Amino acid sequence: MVAIALVRLQLDTVLRLYALYWVDNPEDFATLVFSGRQIDRIAASDGSLMKDKYLIEKLKDKNPWIEDVYKNTSGLIHFSERHMHAAIRLPDDASGEMEFFLGATDPRYKLADYKEVIGAFFHCTSMIFHVADEWLVLPPLSDESEKQSHPFLATTGEKVTP
Secondary structure, three states: OHHHHHHHHHHHHHHHHHHHHHOOOHHHHHHHHHOOOOHHHOEOOOOOEOOHHHHHHHHHOOOOHHHHHHHHHHHHOOOOHHHHHHHEEEEEOOOOEEEEOOOOOOOOOOHHHHHHHHHHHHHHHHHHHHHHHHHHOOOOOOOHHHHHOOOOOOOOOOOOOO
C-alpha cells in the first residue's frame, strides 16, 4: 500500500513540475507557487486552469500509462475502502471470520507482482529528474519546435523509454 501511495506522490510531483511547460512565463509561475498559490488555480498559456485532469491530458500522448496510474492510485492518497481491503480479508462470509494483515509481507502477492508499481515509480522519478535538469541546468524551451523534440512532451506517438 505504501509503495502505491508513493507512486501517486511521484506522479503528482510530475504533473505539477511539468506545468512549467504550459505557462507563458515559468518564472512568474514559480513565484506564484512559492507564494502559496495552488497550481490548479493557475491558468496555462491557453487559459485553462491546470487541474490534474488538464495536466494528465497534456502528458498522456507521450505517456499513456499516466491516466490509468493516476486513477488506480487515487483511492490510496485519502483513506478509502482500498485501505480496508488491503488489510482485512473475509475468507468465509458465512462464519464472519476475518483475517488482518499488517506489516511488510502479504501472502497474496509475490515480489514479481509489484513489477508494474516499481516501473511506474522509476518512470515518474526519471521524469522528475528530466524536468529538474532542464529547468535547473538548461535554459527553458522557448518555442514549439523545441517542445516537440522533448522526450516527454512531444506528441509524435513514439514510445517513451525512461
